[in-house]
Amino acid sequence: MLIHGQCHCGNIGFDLTWEPDPVSIPARACGCSFCTKHGGVWTSHRAATLHVHVADRTLVSHYVFGTRTAEFHTCSRCGIVPAVTSTIDDRVYAVVNVNAFEGVAPSLLQRTSVSFDGEGTDSRLARRKRNWIAHVELSDGHTEPRVR
Numbered sequence: 001m002l003i004h005g006q007c008h009c010g011n012i013g014f015d016l017t018w019e020p021d022p023v024s025i026p027a028r029a030c031g032c033s034f035c036t037k038h039g040g041v042w043t044s045h046r047a048a049t050l051h052v053h054v055a056d057r058t059l060v061s062h063y064v065f066g067t068r069t070a071e072f073h074t075c076s077r078c079g080i081v082p083a084v085t086s087t088i089d090d091r092v093y094a095v096v097n098v099n100a101f102e103g104v105a106p107s108l109l110q111r112t113s114v115s116f117d118g119e120g121t122d123s124r125l126a127r128r129k130r131n132w133i134a135h136v137e138l139s140d141g142h143t144e145p146r147v148r
């Protein structure tokens with residue numbers, strides 16, 4: 001399944017290739033302070049391939065907070081956050097915002113609430129390595145080194 005998503009104005013877009021076709025797509029409403037304020041609902045599939053493309057890179061904010069291990073790719077024109085990345089051992093992992101999906105049937109989304117408050121940084125990074133999208137291409141002009 002090829003899933004396209006983008007921010008509201010279209011500046012930040014992504015293409016997510018999810019094989020085999022998902023029977024359901026986990027949609028995790030994150031309880032952290034940022035996601036609560038943004039209504040961030042995230043998904044990932046370890047074996048999926050994600051390509052994030054940006055039209056105007058001067059209109060992208062890479063917001064970090066807390067443990068500073070995740071970058072929220074935020075469109076500074078429309079305020080939407082289509083993707084989050086985390087660079088672990090020189091590899092970029094990502095989750096995408098299901099609210100930025102275009103044309104995906106809502107019935108495919110299996111919504112849950114999650115809270116990672118109190119999780120230590122090491123276990124947080126280990127969880128991302130296990131669960132986040134592990135094949136990520138960023139065409140956003142952002143140069144190494146990323147956060148961390």
Ligand SMILES: [Zn+2]
Pocket residue numbers: 007008009010011012075076077078079080
């Ligand atoms: Zn935008």
